[in-house]
Amino acid sequence: MKTVIIGGVAAGMSAASKLKRLLGDAVEIVVYEKGGEVSFGACGIPFYISDHIKQGKELIARTAEEFAKSGIPVKIxxxxxxxxxxxxxxxxxxLQTGEVFDDIYDKLVIGSGAGVRHFPPFDRSYSNLFEIRDVADGTRVKQALFDENQRHVVIVGAGFIGLELSEACRHYGKEVTVVELAEHVLPAFDTEISEALEAELAENGVTVRVGTMVQSLVEEDGRIVRAVLRRGEETEEIPADLVINSAGIAPATSFITNVEKAGNGAICVNERMETSIPDVYAAGDCSIMKSAVTGDYLYAPLGTNANKQGRIIGDILGGVQPKPFKLIGSSALRLFGIDAAKVGLSEKEAKARGLHYKAHMITGNSYASYYGTEKLNIKLIYDADTRKILGAETYGQGIVVPRANYYAIAIYAGLTVDEMGFMDLCYSPPFSGVWDAALIASNTAK
Structure with missing residues (x-):
């Protein structure tokens, strides 16, 4: 069996590795990767830029040469x-020689990922305009930040990467402005969480411009010197020594035209990662699959999902029954002194879908009250009739993200708030009170 894999990062290499382990020499695998790096942790790049991770090579799990030695040739x-x-x-x-050729396949795996959106005025090249696609991009940004003459950084887009980059740039003492078109940062989250994050940004010296777009860029000799911002009818010019475009991504799928795609270009797949074309599979940031919460298609471009989806393809092509995977939509962020996480639906998502839901929020202790003073907030979204948990958001200090993970498991298992309220969780004062905050949130949901 000849298997061609397009894309050599999370989904593609997870599929290749599992398939090779299962079939060994009975399968021929070739991986085509557009870039020069494979199998790297893209989500770690902001922390490499901040110097929390010292060397870019620490983000690379295996090189192309190492894969080749294991019988998986990777053509970078x-x-x-x-x-x-x-x-x-x-x-x-x-891309190095210009040679063009055709290759045949029995099975095709598409793990081509997604690229940064190049909308005006970011559809031109400037010497100080950056984006984050791979470790090499991170190195270029990091080197630029070491230049003390580059004082003003403009980050376009206040999603996960944009916010993490804002903290990384403040690490170097830069004047940072984050520009977001939506009315709040991290727009996938509910307003309460976004406002808490905005307050944390302001407290740490980051200027935030929400409901604002970058209308144009002023350049001198191919270098951006100022950014023109627009909110409504008002415009403002701000200095810009470095500009980082982090305003969304677009699935890289233009090379295949006859598969079913979502509006954003992502390839539609089922729970077996099968596309609408036989023998063609897709996984990772280039794909979209149905949410286990709503049954609607959910675009969830995260490395966690890509690795699981790639492994499912490896199992299927290797003749093994894959483990079940329910896409819930789980994500988390650490920003300066605050952590935030979201699993399942936010209230705004439940409302937009016309669901009959209830929302409930508490502020509780991260630990036993006599052990520590850190507080966290838990917001629950649940079905008003069945009381089944639909989503949860947590934010604050202390043990924040693990509480969201409790609810991810509850959603996966189809628990109600009442069942969750008496879950037998571990207890010790350094981790929670006798009644964990997650239990309190569930038990007080009316």
């Missing part, structure tokens, strides 16, 4: 430009 700087699903061929361009 090779871009797949077209797929013929009738002939079962891919057209590949060697």
């Amino acid at each position: 700087y090779h871009e797949v430009t077209a797929v013929d699903t009738d002939a079962k061929t891919v057209t590949v361009k060697n």
Whole structure:
């Protein structure tokens, strides 16, 4: 069996590794990777930039050479430009030599990921305009931040990467402005959490401009010197020594045209990662699958999902029944002194879907009250009729993200708030009170 894999990061290499372990020499695998790096932890790049992680190589799990030694040849700087699903061929361009050739497959795995959106005025190249796609990009940003003459950093986009980058840039003493088109940072979260994050940013010297767009960039000799911001009818010019475009991503799927895709270009897959075309699979940031909470398609571009989805493909192609995977939509953030997490639906998402739900929020202790003073907030979303948990958001200090993980498991298992309220959780004063905050939140939900 000849398996061609497009993309050599989380999903692609997870599929390749599992398939090779299962079938050994009975399978021929070739991986085509457009970039020069494979199997790296993209989510760790902001922490490499902040110097919490000292060297970029620490983010790379295995190199192309190491994969080749295990029988998985990886062709870096090779871009797949077209797929013929009738002939079962891919057209590949060697980006270093310009050579173009076709390759055949029996099974095709698409793990091509997503790229930064290049909308105006970020559709041109400038010497001080950066984006974060791989470790090499992180190195370029980190080197630029070491330059003490580069004082003013403008970050476009206040999602996870944009916010983490704002803290990284403050680590170098830069004047940082975050520009977000939505009315709040981290717009996937509910307003209470976004406002808490905005307060934390302000307290740590980050200027936030929400409901604002970068209308244009002022350049001198190919270098950005100022950014023109617009909110409503008002405009403002701010200095810009470094600009980082982190305003969303677009699935990299233009090379295949006849598979079913979502509006954003992501390839639609089922729970087995199968596309609408036989023998073609997709996983990771280039794909979209149905939420286990709502049954609607949910785009969840995170390394956690990509690795699981890739492994499912490896199991299926290797003849093994894959473990069940329910996409819930779990994410977390650490920003200066505050942690935040979200699992399942937010209230705004439940409302937008017209669900009959209730929302309930508490402020509780991260530890036993006599052990520590850190507080966290828990917001629950649950079905008003069945009381089944639909989502949870946590934010604050102390043990914050693990409480959200409790609720991820509860959603996965289909628990009600009442069942969750008497869950037999571990207890010790350094971790919780006798009644854990998650239990209190569940038990007080009316």
